[in-house]
Amino acid sequence: MRLKHVVITGLGAISPLGTGADQLFTALKAGQSGIDRVPELEKIGGLGPRIAGLVRNVDPKQIPRKNRRSMSRMSIYALLAAQEALAQGMVDDITRTQGRLGIVLGSTVGSAETMEAFFKEYLQSKSIEHIKSMMFFRIMGHSCAANVAQSLGITGRTLAPSAACSTGCQSVGLGYETIALGRQDMMLCGGADEFHPLTAGTFDIMHAASTAYNETPDQTPRPFDTDRDGIVCSEGAGILLLESLDSAQARGAEILAEVVGFASTSDTSNIANPDPAPLTDCMQAALDDAHTDITDVDYVNAHATCTIFGDEAECRAIAKLFGPDIAVSSLKGHLGHTMAASGALELIACVHMLRTGTLIPTRNLDNPAPECSGVRLLRQVEHAAINTIIKNNFALGGVNCTIALRRYTHDR
Amino acid sequence: MTDNELIEKTNAALAEEFELDITLLTPEASFKDDLGLDSLDAVDMVIVLEQKFGIKIGKDPKIIQITNMADLYAYIIAKKNELAA
Numbered sequence A: 001m002r003l004k005h006v007v008i009t010g011l012g013a014i015s016p017l018g019t020g021a022d023q024l025f026t027a028l029k030a031g032q033s034g035i036d037r038v039p040e041l042e043k044i045g046g047l048g049p050r051i052a053g054l055v056r057n058v059d060p061k062q063i064p065r066k067n068r069r070s071m072s073r074m075s076i077y078a079l080l081a082a083q084e085a086l087a088q089g090m091v092d093d094i095t096r097t098q099g100r101l102g103i104v105l106g107s108t109v110g111s112a113e114t115m116e117a118f119f120k121e122y123l124q125s126k127s128i129e130h131i132k133s134m135m136f137f138r139i140m141g142h143s144c145a146a147n148v149a150q151s152l153g154i155t156g157r158t159l160a161p162s163a164a165c166s167t168g169c170q171s172v173g174l175g176y177e178t179i180a181l182g183r184q185d186m187m188l189c190g191g192a193d194e195f196h197p198l199t200a201g202t203f204d205i206m207h208a209a210s211t212a213y214n215e216t217p218d219q220t221p222r223p224f225d226t227d228r229d230g231i232v233c234s235e236g237a238g239i240l241l242l243e244s245l246d247s248a249q250a251r252g253a254e255i256l257a258e259v260v261g262f263a264s265t266s267d268t269s270n271i272a273n274p275d276p277a278p279l280t281d282c283m284q285a286a287l288d289d290a291h292t293d294i295t296d297v298d299y300v301n302a303h304a305t306c307t308i309f310g311d312e313a314e315c316r317a318i319a320k321l322f323g324p325d326i327a328v329s330s331l332k333g334h335l336g337h338t339m340a341a342s343g344a345l346e347l348i349a350c351v352h353m354l355r356t357g358t359l360i361p362t363r364n365l366d367n368p369a370p371e372c373s374g375v376r377l378l379r380q381v382e383h384a385a386i387n388t389i390i391k392n393n394f395a396l397g398g399v400n401c402t403i404a405l406r407r408y409t410h411d412r
Numbered sequence B: 001m002t003d004n005e006l007i008e009k010t011n012a013a014l015a016e017e018f019e020l021d022i023t024l025l026t027p028e029a030s031f032k033d034d035l036g037l038d039s040l041d042a043v044d045m046v047i048v049l050e051q052k053f054g055i056k057i058g059k060d061p062k063i064i065q066i067t068n069m070a071d072l073y074a075y076i077i078a079k080k081n082e083l084a085a
Helices: A021-029 A039-043 A073-088 A093-097 A112-125 A135-139 A143-152 A164-180 A197-205 A245-251 A276-289 A308-322 A339-356 B003-018 B039-053 B061-065 B069-084
Strands: A006-015 A101-106 A186-193 A236-244 A257-266 A299-301 A327-329 A388-395 A399-406
Touching (some): A006 A021, A006 A073, A006 A245, A006 A339, A021 A073, A021 A339, A073 A101, A073 A143, A073 A186, A073 A236, A101 A164, A112 A135, A164 A186, A164 A236, A164 A257, A164 A388, A164 A399, A257 A339, A276 A308, A299 A339, A308 A388, A339 A399, B003 B039, B039 B069, B061 B069
Parallel strands (some): A299 A327, A299 A388
Antiparallel strands (some): A006 A236, A006 A257, A186 A236, A257 A399, A388 A399
């Protein structure tokens, strides 16, 4: 039961394409790649991918030491993105700190880099005598959410879902439900992750990481393309400020878009490979929640991580629900897979698409794969009146998520 | 190492670890009120000093009572003297 309408009033992004939500959209429109060669990966025995999408030019020291001491890189990215979203939403100090604002923010795992440091010391010394006090605060599963809440004085609820690639999308969905039920007036929602060889190595072990483009990193990943060869791991943070329509109107906040539907379902057919039918069901459930017909949807922003099986399954699922004429693209070709941040960063891009009437095509889609061609894959920027967008994210573990976004019109 | 050298080395270690202006590290400086350090910083301070001076502090009840730089200097000097004896 939805008691309140939920709108978006702030965006914040730290990604391989730069700092800021506007910069993200500018780079996406320009067709830029955030993927680079990472020489350190060459030193890891057996690791195929030598590329990643890393965040550049972020100075952690802009965050006071007292707050920063418990943060790994992912929390730093998340805090900077959250500050941007709050600034855009013009949320004043009292509103931020007096209980009206909550946060739902997750990551795939706690800081692997910090875990590595802990176990390096612990396994060598068999002692904890030289372990500093802040290590666990970077490792714990809700590190990002807790650090951002502490830094910003957020006294509403702190939630920290962890659903790998679906985390960002699920966070926005949970924030939407929290506000719709009237539990909070506003929620900072999103996901964050920091690159570590653990993630790239995990996909490589499963033969799901891109390895054929190490010398030409901007040519991968390749969503829906015949020559796609897997995921490229990236890092970053995306944060959306969700708010009840009542609250936004009372504050005079600029409304950027409306969240009208959310679904999160489980695919128990396989822990790693998605099946089209549950993906279709998830999208249908989000449409049902939004009270929206498939004919009202203008565009689907796909998860499409560039794996052989995943892209095909998603295309089949979208085609079955929406038919062959639905416009579809994936932003992984620009950003790589920012993991827990991907859903939030891609939703931020979707908000810009709604507001500007600009659909961003898939980067590196030179030769659409026959098994992905059942929908209208965007290969160049398109301008059109866009009212409703469906955003998908599907995670290892069988966690499917879909968000329905609608353009906000003041003449409602 | 002279007492002054110990003090300078202590100041340098704490300034680096806690990103403090070294001019704030005077004998009368209070950890909490003047340097903004809390109990978690105190835990890390012990590790930093152990590594810097090659001494064992651990959960020594004496270190827990220390709240300012003058007492910390005296503690470090005493520890080093114990080692030298």
